[in-house]
Amino acid sequence: MKAISGTSPITVSHPFNEIPAKVDVQVKVTENGKEYIFPGLGSIQRDNDINTPYGGVAYTYNETSVLLIVPKGKNIGRVIYTGGLSYNGVFDGSFISAKVRVRVWRLFDWPKPDFVHNCNLSISTAEPYKLVTHSLRRQPDFVTVQVMLNDGFVSEGQGVTTVTEDDSGTNHVCGVLFGISTTSITLWVPSKNRDYVICYNDGWGDIARMYDSALVVIRAWVLSSADVVQRETFPYSRGDVFKGTIPLMCNLDPDSHMVIVEIKDATISDGKVFYAAGTASLGNINDPFGGVVFGYNQTDVLLWTPSVTNGHLIYVDGIWGDGTETMEINTVQISVTIVSTSNSVNNFTAINIDDLVQDLTVSKKTTSTHVRSLTSAYDPRPSAKAMGAVGITVLCLVLGLIILADCDLLVRKFCLKNDRN
Template sequence: METTLRKLIFHIFLDLVYFGDLHLCIRAPWVSEWQPFTHLQPSPTTIPHPLNEYPAKVDVQIRVTEGSQQHIFSGFGSCQRDDDDSNPYGGIVYIYNDIDVKLYTPVDSGTYSTNTDGGFAFTGGSSFNGPFEGRYLTADVRVRVWRMCDFPAADFKSANEHTVSVSGTPYIDIPHNIGYYPDYVIVQLKLQDNYISEAQGTTFKKMAHSSHNIVCGVIMAYNSTNIRLWPSRTGIGSGIYGVFCVSDGWGPEVTHTSASVYVQAWKFSPSDILFSRTDTRGSGISVSPTIPLPGPFDIDSHIFLVQSQAIDGNYANYVFKAAGSAISDGSAFFEEIGAVVYAYNENEVNLWYPGSGNYLIYIGGTWGYGAPTQQSTTASVTVKVIKATSTSPGCGNSACSSDWNNLAVSCSPIPQPNNIVNAHSLVMGNTTVYTCMSGFESNGGQNVIFYDGIEWESTDFNCTVPGPCLYIPSTIIYNFTRLQEKVIEIKKNLSVDIKNTSAYRRSLTCASDQRPSAAHVGYLGIAILSLTCGLLLCADLLNLCKAVNDL
């Protein structure tokens, strides 16, 4: 009961704090169970989700152990390379639709150039600066999935208004007109098979040189007015390009050369940003790769975000998202790359980025081929933790329904919760409290339930007539005289003789004090009293003697 009461008070507090706030915070996602992944296991792995709609966001968490600590790396939106290079690589590539999430992991392709050194997470090897080096051949993996109604209404959205293609323009500009830098931007790419990929902010291979090489993906960045997309484009090298693909070394080959673009951007209230820190990082700059958090922070719900902002160059002030794993090590085969890699746990965020010869931000080669290039050896790197534990849906204390194809959310009054026989119900926004009517008793079930934007929580709470062994009602009738006698009897039984109390007895006796200081104080008091009496006596004697002499 105490836990339920605390939960109720907490939810009411949140409703009071965020009621009327234009920027309701993000609600906790649906989270799958952790699954153990083993080296070179079959790919892809499919994880069903219960949303029955296209998610607004999917996050793949890859949990590994380094020393005595666990760290969370993240999935990647497209496979930017195959296994033709013999150096280590790592990561998990994901796509999703309205019923499941597909995870593509490194496998033995069986080709003449197969590379079996692929792991589920990779820090980039010795060429990357970071707190430790790691390539992880086993991991625990799960997915976090948010529906549209789990987010507040976007400050900007663009649904199927643009298309990216390997044969289209070098880049696409999408003005967001918010007037400031968004805190969070999601760019989803709807592929021809109706699966969704997500744009990235890092590049791990410059171009595909030969016909059996493949490079795929879309790079995304934004500034205070604009969101820009650079697709992998044909026209350079002789390999295969796509806006999304998986190829040899990742499972069955899948390639998409165009996609429809869906964009949402938010500016959150300051209370929704639990942590933010920015440092200038790069070649020749000494700064710790480990950022302690004032947590611990909830890794089940909160969003951990790392971004790199260009300081100069053609895309100065554009913000690029960091990667959750190093897809390559930046060796000669990959030519020029640009990336910041991050991993996190409840108490810290760790960062890795290339040393000399490569970049934190790179646009060039196949990425926006024909567009101005960017090579940043230093960048402003920001680490954020965004709160995602709201109890209210995107509509606040209203029912929420969504249409992902139009990125539309509609709000309507919350339906009434189920009635429980012999119980009162108190509805406060998205919270209902059940209490039993007079004469009925609770079974101890959950009496506080919440509306999640789709339906009310279920509960086993009920109220029944108390059993005879629990409570036996009785009626006693007294006349007035008898009632007075009972009152006098009760008062007599409750009365206490003050002379029988220990406090009264202590007031009549002196407490013994054996301390020397107490004795010294007593002696000093006796001396003072004696001296005073002696002086008075001497004065009287002098007067007496004078009177005798006068006779």
């Protein structure tokens, strides 16, 4: 896909005929001869009205397809943007083209969720804050927040707030932010004029969708040790020596692994966890923002963290939640988890048609029908034994009568032969 002058949206069909339980959009770029993958966004975070870089590959999906949406029009749009001088990172990423792949799961492709909330939970710009309690008594390992839109499409929640101020012009800020604790899952959405729960418009291609409200479905899983390939956890505070590269113990497989980067508030005992994102879309210079950006390849997970005083590792304030449960956190615990999806994802593989015909061709001599036709089944019932004995007796009697009928002829023929001799 290509930003600025490319086609947007692009429709990718899936064969499930049902709303997927999870969609993963992998955006692959090349930097200094190496390939890196960044995850897509469930919703755009801002439009193109602020004259600073913005971007990402946003997606929305329904029962038959996934729509991929990228910036289009102004030259400040990017498919991946790692935050420029506002972030510390391994490299300064600003890409206008990328290769994109979509992975889609059905609900029964995953283990049964340990927590589900799908009972008419709504969120809107008029009610921009919701707290949902769960009974897991621990922080779940993986959470999905699906935003069910009124036209049948679905978006997904996010864990960063790179735009937080109410712009006096026409800028739109959108998205559903969520944080996770040992007892609850909290939702925030933008609450000012021109803001939406979810939107895809104004600088995001040939599509204009804006939603003031939506229903939300939350699912949470507690993973087993067999599901976790690697987990690396370390403390981090803004200003510490930057740890931008997390080496992996074994090679990551983009087909069967999923990367989860969690940022946990370490200033209190039960601090909330927020997920890192695959891109940054900053607002005006000096506006406060928050969140961690990440990408990965087969050997490493790469992190980008805020480097300026108005940037925070976790930030919830301004237009988000209308001032309810604000957060400005710069001492955190970062966890990088590699999850195996090989036991849950429904993989589709191209098969050579000749191999398929050979696999489906069966010799008729090996069928159960043919084998049964040559095999007598044992029946232990007395009645069955009696019927068998009667049958054998009748057969023997008939055969005996036939033989007796011919005995006289055979005897006379034998005697006549002897007389002649």
